[in-house]
Amino acid sequence: MAGIDVANGVVGAVIGMLFAVLFQQPLQDAWFRLRKRSTRALRSLGRREESGPAWRTFSLGPLQTSALIVEGDGESPIPPETV
Amino acid sequence: MLDDEIELPPDMRSWRDEVAAESEQLRAEGRTPLWNGPRYAVEAFDISRTALDERPEVHLRLRPTDYYTFLAAQQLDRRLPDGTTPRSRYLDPDQPLKAPAFLQCSFAVNIAVVTADDMLVVSQRSDRVRMAPGVWNSSVNEGLSRHIDSSGRSAPDLHSVARRGMREELSLEPHEYSLDLLAFVLDIGKRHWSGHFYAKLRDLKSSDLQARMSRGVADRWEHQRIDYVPFRPAAVVRYMLRDDRVHRWAPLAPALFHLSLVHAYSRTLVERVEAQITRRL
Numbered sequence: 001m002a003g004i005d006v007a008n009g010v011v012g013a014v015i016g017m018l019f020a021v022l023f024q025q026p027l028q029d030a031w032f033r034l035r036k037r038s039t040r041a042l043r044s045l046g047r048r049e050e051s052g053p054a055w056r057t058f059s060l061g062p063l064q065t066s067a068l069i070v071e072g073d074g075e076s077p078i079p080p081e082t083v
Numbered sequence: 084m085l086d087d088e089i090e091l092p093p094d095m096r097s098w099r100d101e102v103a104a105e106s107e108q109l110r111a112e113g114r115t116p117l118w119n120g121p122r123y124a125v126e127a128f129d130i131s132r133t134a135l136d137e138r139p140e141v142h143l144r145l146r147p148t149d150y151y152t153f154l155a156a157q158q159l160d161r162r163l164p165d166g167t168t169p170r171s172r173y174l175d176p177d178q179p180l181k182a183p184a185f186l187q188c189s190f191a192v193n194i195a196v197v198t199a200d201d202m203l204v205v206s207q208r209s210d211r212v213r214m215a216p217g218v219w220n221s222s223v224n225e226g227l228s229r230h231i232d233s234s235g236r237s238a239p240d241l242h243s244v245a246r247r248g249m250r251e252e253l254s255l256e257p258h259e260y261s262l263d264l265l266a267f268v269l270d271i272g273k274r275h276w277s278g279h280f281y282a283k284l285r286d287l288k289s290s291d292l293q294a295r296m297s298r299g300v301a302d303r304w305e306h307q308r309i310d311y312v313p314f315r316p317a318a319v320v321r322y323m324l325r326d327d328r329v330h331r332w333a334p335l336a337p338a339l340f341h342l343s344l345v346h347a348y349s350r351t352l353v354e355r356v357e358a359q360i361t362r363r364l
Contacts, residue, residue: 071267
């Protein structure tokens, strides 16, 4: 009987090891996806439809200004002849 | 350029008379009366794109006005006889570009000047100026003058106005710097228009500029202090957000410095630095 128990234990260990090697990554991925989806679903419960003006004044962190950049992005200068 | 002068609505005309009376009172007391020079009001600002290369084409329609009218129309939150204010009666927050010309009696150029040794010039407005005294501002701020910047009915050239500002406020001549118009910006709080420029000095370092200014500046009285800030994204952004600066800026200056950094260093780098610094605040 003891021989059979040892053999069962060894077979179980081998199968467990094989299972872990073969399915560890897919299982981890699935668990990660499940956590991510549930977090997103919980967060989205508090979200509402949003709408804002296309024109917003310039701000930089706590620095809020009433300056509206109407034309120009800094990268390309506006040629004098086009004004 | 349009011919007819700006006219204030009937119930705002007395406000201009008050400004004129205050000036006369100052004169009678032997003090300096209020300056009243000819200026421009912005009747319309339109942007289109060229057909082939889609470059911007900016159309400005200007109308004559004067400084007293500007001062009267700056009282945007003063009550009118019917209980409204100019802001509530004439301005729609959802359409910031729409406003009657009499509320837009200011067009100026603002310049970010960077010296040859890469120092950004930042000025503090004098306590003696009537508009926004003591606030920190661009290197050069020059209003369009109908008397100086146009001959007859010809429209003013913004680059020429910028060069005049460089000469009057920093004693710099055109051959000493390059000049680029970066943007048109509107302060929707006070309805001030601005052409935002970037000027890079070719040879003059910050110490040379200080020495130059010590030998005489036409409009010295407009500034009471000048800071020289290393013109690198992190240094400029940290300077703008300093506790003793963050709430002391003229409304149009921070956008000017941001656009100048983008012009010199690229949008990607400047945005990344700004995000890093604001996240750590």
